[in-house]
Each structure stands twice: as structure tokens, then as C-alpha cells.
Amino acid sequence: MFSLFVKSHSAPMLRTIKAVSSSSSLLQYQSLSRSIHQNSAINSLVRSHITSKRFISCSRSTLLKQQWGKLQTRRPPYIAATAVVFSVLTVSLYVNNQFQAHLIFNEANDRDSSHAESLTTLKPDPKQGDTYESSLYHASQDELSNEEKLQREEKLNSRFAILYKIQFFWHDYIWDPSLTILRFLKLTLIFTPALFTYFPLTFFSHSSRSYGNLIWFKILRLSLEAAGASFIKLGQWAASRTDLFSAELCCELSQLHSNAKAHSLKYTKEILIESFGGLKFEEIFDEFQETPIGVGAIAQVYSAKLSQRVLEQIDDFANVKILKKKKHWFFHRIHNDEEKPDVQQTVAIKVMHPNVITNIRRDLQIMSFFARAIDCLPTMEWVALPDEVANFGTLMNLQLDLRIEGLNLSKFQKDYKDDFFVNFPTPYLKFSNRFILVEEYISGLPMSKLLSLKSEGLLPQQVSKKLSDTVMDSFLQMLILNNFIHSDLHPGNIIVRFIKTNDLQTEILSTSTQTQHISHLLNSCRTKEELSRALCKLDKEGYHPEVCYIDAGLVTELNTRNRVNFISLFNALAQFDGYKAGELMIERSRAPETAIDPELFAIKVEKLVSKIKERTFTLGTVSIGDLLEKMLSMVRAHHVKMEGDFVSVIVAILLLEGLGRQLDPELDLFARFLSRQDDKGFGKLIDNADKFTMLKVWIALELRQFITVGVADIYRIVKSDQLCPNY
DSSP states (O other): OHHHHHHHHHHHHHHHHHHHHTOOOHHHHHHHHHHHHHTGGGHHHHHHHHHHSOOSOHHHHHHHHHHHHHHHHHOOHHHHHHHHHHHHHHHHHHHHHHHHHHHHHHHHHTTTSHHHHHHHSOOOOTTTOSSHHHHHHHHHHHHHHHHHHHHHHHHHTSTTHHHHHHHHHHIIIIIHHHHHHHHHHHHHHHHHHHHHHHHHHHTTOOSTTSHHHHHHHHHHHHHHHHHOHHHHHHHHHHHTOTTTSOHHHHHHHTTOOOOOOOOOHHHHHHHHHHHTTTOOHHHHEEEEOSSOSEEOSSEEEEEEEEOHHHHHTGGGTOOOOEEEEEETTEEEEEEOSSSOOOOOSEEEEEEEOTTHHHHHHHHHHHHHHHHHHHHTSGGGGGGOHHHHHHHHHHHHHHTTOHHHHHHHHHHHHHHTTTOTTEEOOOBOGGGOBTTEEEEEOOOSEEHHHHHHHHHTTOSOHHHHHHHHHHHHHHHHIIIIIIOOEESOOSGGGEEEEEEEBOTTSOSBOSOHHHHHHHHHHHHTOOSHHHHHHHHHHHHHTTEEEEEEEOOOSOEEOOOHHHHHHHHHHHHHHHTTOHHHHHHHHHHTSSOGGGOSOHHHHHHHHHHHHHHHHHHHTSSSOOOHHHHHHHHHHHHHHTTOOOOHHHHHHHHHHHHHHHHHHHHOTTOOHHHHHHTTOSHHHHHHHGGGSOHHHHHHHHHHHHHHHHHHHHHHHHHHHHHTTSOOTTO
16 A cells, blocks of 8 residues: 555656756756655655666766755654554555455355355344344344354454454454544534524423424424434434424424435445346346436435346246235135246345445444433433434344345235235345345335325325225234234335226236336326326226335334233223223333323323214214324323334324325224224234123224214215105
């Protein structure tokens, strides 16, 4: 590295010497002497060049010798020390970069070895987690830790062990802490406006809706956006915790969006070549869209078409084939290992940003420091910020292994193997690793576009109703039957396609090519009116909306304890026993001793449930979302510490009921819940609850539905003059 430094600075000096050697001006020699003195690092090089030249004038040679003598006596000692430090720093950075690069590409380089096979096939460890997702998380973290440990052991056992020891010491105790301190100072500057404006703007504000608070919330949001990926994710997570933060703050933080920059195409090509077994990039893809279709805080997504060569070798890469077949009056999908997997040529490729793991780890360390500092404040103990930051760190680390998302997609596909109208992208796990996920590209209409049509009254009623039913049924299956819930169910992660089935809905008649063609035609509509007419035509021709969920990197599962608590709470709410529901929420919270005035909290819950009960026997529908949102507000006011997974389920219910009501204003989640009470669903519910108690809940819900439908029928008959109560 030092020789490169010398070469880079020697060229101008050599040109100067050559020019002077052909000139007789004494001023040029003096200028040369000053330049040589300022570039003492190349004295030896210049000396060898000058002594090799045959100068005609003796006075010139004598003058140069005098200047060299001065340089030998005046050489500053700090120059040599600076050069040594620079060389050590350069070598350390080079070795560190090689070490990180080896960690990143080791998995792909060793694909043919048994060790690499263990890296590409992540398996959950039931002994370390109480849910499928947590067991995947622990397996991934253990694998990463063991891999780093093995890498270091291999290097420390090599013949360059001493150099690696120096490099590891430099990285662990000097370089990494220094970068953490610099990051800390940068974050301090970013959040300084929020810190200094907090008390002036909020001290005289008695409500979170006050003008001062709203301004400070906006300043905080802008600071989080400027802080980078980790803090944007932190703000988005905080926006979902309405049990900890005010509704106004959560509303402001929900507007956070990632401003991440796309990484280089060169990095993407290198890591894809390694992932596909060293094939040339042109041999892997027939087409590759070089501009990412999406850039997130952790990864970016490309669309591409796999080459025919890769498709022919798909047996070596794809997981299983899921076929749709007809069986009597029912339909199902089966696993068939004999046929080639039905791999779509167009795929979506998610590539993780370089160095994102190291950067997020560093930010999590800083967050933990701030959380411990804030936790020392007397009024903030109940929030338990260190625990919440630890939970947030778990969520972030789950997204730093893209194999987990691929396995989540596989599990979702198995859970919905009997549903034609719910779909998830097929992951190609053998193409994927910790840093890359290759999956089926879903082409269709974004849910946000359909919601825009609905808001303007242009979405056909039948399409809207079918769409609402499909979304709510699929969500209730996640919640009640599968206990495996997509944690990011906003409209941007829902794609709608249209498929055609027979009259009994036992067989899909349309092909995948036809489905893609219809999606292309719908997306090519120039106006909303044209799109509305196209949807009406599809509905008349017998096409049904198919809901496709994407971006399944995070899911929510309730462990045995939280599931029992959820069923008990639902039981109390279904029986309209609000006081008991309030008591259960406190008794089974994470820290019951931190609750403020538990009896008053239970009374508030009782009043809230009583209001819901009054609407039960009217024509109005019961909004579970309104109930849970108000309950979370009371939870925050009384410092009731709830489990994060429990809150995630509640937030998912809020999001989905809000989405369902936009499509169908008459949606009743209680009534929709009844449609899922088949034998399988009811058995799932009562696994961990008292059967007699749940039977009473079921009877109460059936009675409520009967009365509600009866009143609605009477109202419709009276309205049509078929029944006149006054005569």
C-alpha cells in the first residue's frame, strides 16, 4: 500500500526533474529543491533518478548534492511516524473489508459443500423458541454467530495468525468503537432540534392534540427520517404501539417513509452470480431490469426473467410444486415431486444492502444506551424502554435474514393450500440465502388503486363485496385457525388479480398466462372510469378477485400463554363482561404492579363494552376496531403493560377492519367470525380454553346473528311496504 502511495506522488516529480535536466536555469533548480523537500517520502526515488542522469554542468550537480544533504539533516521525525500509521490503517481497512466480504460471500462460494448446504437451508429449532418465528430467529442468530466464530478460528490457525490477531484487536477495540462514537455524535446533531424544542413546545400543552405537541411530533418525524434506516423502522414500529404512545404521535410517525439510496448494480450482479452457482450473469437472466422497482431500508427489489437454462435446472433449486386439482366436490393443492415445479419465468429478486447488518447492530447499541438513560426517569419506568428496544432489535434481526421471509411464504402457501382466492408469492429457496430472496413476481392491481376507486364510487359493488369477504376471511384464518399472522397488512402489500373458476368454484379455468394478460390490461387503463368499466366486464364474465399478500418478512404468532390470554379476553368481550375483561388485561399483563388504579380501569372497560352491547341489537354493526382502539388508549393512560405480540394482533385487527370497512361499510367482524366457525376452527379455538365456556360464547354469537338478521329483514320488509305496522 505504501508503494502505491509513493508511485502516486512520484510521477509529477519525475516530470519536473526531466524538464530541469534539459534546462540551465538556476531558479528551476531551486524550485526543484523546494519540491523535493516537501515530498520527503520519495527522496530515495528522486535521488536514484538524479544520480543516474549525466548532467553536463558541474555546478548543477553540486547544487543538487547540497540540497540532498540538507534534506538528510532536516527530515522531520513525525513524517515517518505518519507514514507508518497510515500504512497500518490502510492494511487494517483492507483486511477488515476482505474479512467482511468473505463472510458475505462464503455461503455462495461454498455452495457445493455440506457446510454451505446448512447455510442455505435454515430450519427452526423448537428447543429455543416457543413459536415458529422465534425458533427461526434463534436458529438464524446461532448460525451467524457460529459462522463468525469459525471464520475467526480458521484465520487464527493459519500462518498469518499474528496479523489476524492484530486485525481483530483493531476492529473490536478501536475501529468499531470509533465508528460507533462517530455515529453517536452524528445522531446527537440530528436529534438536537427535537431535544431543545421539546420543553418549549410541550410544557404548556395539556393535550397531545395541542398545536405545540403536533409541531414537536413533526420535528421528531423529520429527525427520524434523517437518522437513517434503523430509526425509520423504529418510528414505524412506534406508530403501531398505541398502547405506549398517543394516537397523535402514532399518526404522525405512520407517515414515515424510507429515503434509502439504492446500492450499486455491480454489487447486485456479484452476489447474484455467487448465489446461482457461478453462472455468468447473461446465462442466468434473459431480462434484468437494472433499476430497482423498490428500495427499502434493508434491501432493494428487482424484477427479472430467468433464462431457459435455469428453468431446465429448476429441479435442483425449487422447493416443491404446489398443484391445483379437483377432487370430487372439493378442491385442494397437492405436493407433487414427480412433475417439474411450476416456476414463473418472471421473478422478483430482493437483495440486501451491503454492510446493513453492521450498521443496524451499531444503531441498536446506541438505541439501547438511550433507552437505559430514559428508563432512569421516574415517570418512564412503566414503559420499560430497554425491553421494548430489545423487542425491536429482534424484529430488525428477523428482517436481516431473507431466508426467514422465504420460509414464511412457504408456510403461508401451505396454510392456504385449499383457498383459490388467497395467494402468496412462491419462494425459490435454493436460489436464496441470507442476503438474497428470489420469489415469484406477482403482477396485478395494487389494493391502494382499488381503494381509490371505491372512495370515488367507481368500484363495482360486487367486486368490492367479494374483495372485502376474501380479505377478512383470510385474515380470520390467520388469526383463529393458523395463529400465523402477516404483520404488515397495509394496502401496499396487497396485490389483486382476477381468476375464473367453474360455477361450483371447485376448479380454476383461467391459465396463469390469461391472469397475467388481464392484469396487464387493467394496469394499462388510462382513466379510473375505464378501469371501472373493465372491472364490471370481468365480474359479468365470472372472474373473481384473488388477493395476493407480499412482503412477509415479519409475522405475529401468539405463544401458548398469550393465546390463552387472547381467548380469555375474547370470551369476556363476547359475553359483554367488560369488568372481567379489564381485570384480565391487568392480571395477565407483563407488569401488573405498574398499573394505575386497576379498579377504575376495569370500570372504564365495562362502560365501553356496555356501549358496544347497546348497538348489538340494532341495525348498526359493531366495530371491533373502535372498541380495541379505545381500549388501547385506556391501557396507555393506566400504564397497563401489554405483551408486544398481543398488541401486534390488535393492531392487525385495526388495520384489517379499517380496510374491510372501506370496501364494505356494512362489514361486521363478529358476523364474519361466525362464518369461520366450522369444526376445524372451533376445535382450534377451544384447544386452550374451557369447552363449556366457549360453547356459551358460540351460542351467544349465533343468537346475536339471528336477532340482527331478523331485525334487518323486518326493516327491509317495512321499507318495501310489504308490512305495515300501523294497520
